[in-house]
Amino acid sequence: MTDSARFDVLVVGGGMTGSALALGLARQGWQVGLVEAGQLAKITETPSTVTSVDDYEPRVSAISAASKRLLDSLGVWPRLARERHCNYRGMEVWDGDGTGRIRFDAHDLQVPELGSIVENRILVRALFQALAESPVTVLDSSQVIGMTAGGEGRTLTLADGRSLTASLVVAADGGNSRLRQWAGLPTREWDYDQQAIVCTVRTARGHQHTAWQRFSPTGPLAFLPLGCEQPSDEHYCSIVWSQDTSEARRLAALDDDAFTSALESAIEGQLGAIESVSRRFTFPLRQRHAKDYVSGDVVLVGDAAHTIHPLAGQGANLGYSDVRVLLDELAQGRQRGLAPNDPLLLARYQRRRKGDNLTMMAAMEGFKQLFARDELPLRWLRNTGMRWLDRAGPLKQRLAAEAMGLHH
Secondary structure (H helix, E strand, O other), X not given: OOOEEEEEEEEEOOOHHHHHHHXXXXXXXXOEEEEOOOOHHHHOOOOOOXXXXXXXXXXXXXXXXXXXXXXXXXXXXXXXXXXXXEEEOEEXXXXXXXXXXXXXXXXXXXXXXXXXXXXXXXXXXXXHHHHHXXXXXXXXXXXXXXXXXXXXXXXXXXXXXXXEEXXXXXXXXXXXXHHHHHOOOOEEEEEEEEEEEEEEEEEOOOOOOEEEEEEOOOOOEEEEEOOOOOHHHHHEEEEEEEXXXXXHHHHHOOOHXXXXXXXXXXXOOOOOOEEEEOOOXXXXXXXXXXXXXXXXXXXXXXXXXXXXXXXXOXXXXXXXXXXHHHHHHHHHHHHOOOOOOOHHHHHHHXXXXXXXXXXXXXXXXXXXXXXXXXXXXXXXXXXXXXXHHHHXXXXXXXXXXXXXXXXX
């Protein structure tokens, strides 16, 4: 590529959201560039075969039916289906401080599965394999160091001196998005004073293709099923354990034996003894939402627009909903001969996504507050409500269908 190039759309950030959007835009016929800081060779390297808990990537995503449909339409899901992933058919949620318990089952919803747990790197690898067969110009190992507005859209300056111009720049560069800051798009955010501990464990009992989640006043714990290729693989789970910061630090510092003992107790021995645990990683939890998703020729998607508590594993799916709607709006605009930075198209995207994202964030915040409180009346209400909902067939099924994106 020369020192300068022009595109219809430039996507900055080649994670799960940005790479999917770039693929979809190229399929519509736009001239698309994807700028990614990581190295292509590293992104596309073959993941190691599983022989222990350390062979799984600690970061995983729960991919809903709606997100799966999007990935299928981009030709990515058939690749993923051949890779390591786990379709889960059940979800069990309970209150660690009471008797409330609720179970969601794919059979009741008349669907093959509730969703799929996929390691993030395997998903991104499949996306980049599809990108290699598409007309997208992928600029890997590229750092954006500046952005200026001009008559023809925006110009991005890369660290190696190249400049890229596009009618529309999409910021898919994560929760701490530099492009969002440069575009002057403020956020509303707050710290939960919690950290999430993530790692992989091997359990004595198989996970039964079920996602397990226990709530407690200090934070939720999720066991997400991994490895469904062989029956022997069904003993691996990815855990996300959200705890108040001081407690998370204490737990993460424990040795393997002490940590597995604490974890076994926290999940109430649901999957038997925890036989081994990988290295632990922790990250602080913040809720963040951009007040606007659009500024002139710049639009935000995924974590650049919103980050959410990992309570229900909806982060990746919210990002894919952004992708789906933005692709829909730009496809309609292209049919009408409009430019990708047409203000009406981008305003429609913002209007369609902002409400849904805020609703999900408010629901997660409400859940977190409800389970963080220990007063007896609230505890009674929680447990009675969960037991009632578990028996309320149609309402329970509707809730599950909403979470899976089956109503879109």
